[in-house]
Amino acid sequence: MSLKKERIVIKVGTSTLTNELGNSNLHRMEELAMTIADIQNMGHEVILVSSGAIAVGANKMRLKEKPKSMRMKQAAAAVGQCTNMFLYDKFFGYYDKTVAQILLNAEDIMQEEKKENLTNTFDALLEHGIIPIVNENDSVSYTEIESEEKLFGDNDMLSAVAAVLCNADKLIILSDIDGFYNKDPRLYKDAELIVCIEEIDESTYELAGGAGSRRGTGGMRTKLQAADLAASQGIDTIVANGGNPKVLYEIVKGRQVGTRFVGHRD
Ligand code: ADP
Secondary structure, three states, X not given: OOOOOOEEEEEEOHHHHEOOOOOEOHHHHHHHHHHHHHHHHOOOEEEEEEOOHHHXXXXXXOOOOOOOOHHHHHHHHHHHHHHHHHHHHHHHHHOOOOEEEEEEOHHHHOOHHHHHHHHHHHHHHHHOOOEEEEEEOOOOOOOOOOOOOOOXXXXXXXXXXXXXXXXXXXXXXXXXXXXXXXXXXXXXXXXXXXXXXXXXXXXXXHHOOOOOOOOOOOHHHHHHHHHHHHHHOOOEEEEEEOOOOOHHHHHHOOOOOOEEEOOOOO
């Protein structure tokens, strides 16, 4: 029996892409590239949504502490984005894959015309076997890095928006934790993993704590918002641990990994 070929959006957070010192986690990035290349070789189409530009840039600029002002965050993002794309290009290139950079602002997805342009670009890239790598355009926008609302919440929302824009079958959010628990496992030892969520409502949001790890910024709340948006468009979201990118194989094969948020199908 052959597997259905799917269009899959995979989001990786800062905590998956960088180590404790804020440097690029090269081993992780390489494994991620290899796994995604392999999944593409199985006939699937993959869009990667990648964070980590500010942390990597701050490190490369040898800043003594995490940048606080907007201008420094944006400068660090400009440096780090370049580093990340260089590394992705190199790692994916090793497996004979071509990548493309897509930087987005919130405004880009609010205007019909821009939305259509984006959808066409995604389609053209995917038709040619290219792996689009998406990030928020941090150096010119501030929705992700500064706004109170954290619209894109460390790219969680951006990944859902990308999934909707390119009509994806699946959204996979890789985090530093095994999935969505009934309470924050970093605070409560007895927290239990929830394997499947059919309906996201107020009570689900109450289970998510505040912003997450030191290096991540979104926490589970923004992942729920992303899953909520994806579900409303019939797209399943899987939240799983990115510590071992090989979990992607299991997810693509439809095996139970992490937490699955079921997309609403009429
Ligand atoms: P990433 O950079 O991977 O997006 P975040 O640090 O932003 O990661 O989000 C993941 C974190 O969310 C976890 O490490 C955990 O501390 C926190 N969290 C809060 N509530 C929950 C919950 N109910 N289930 C799982 N994790 C939770």
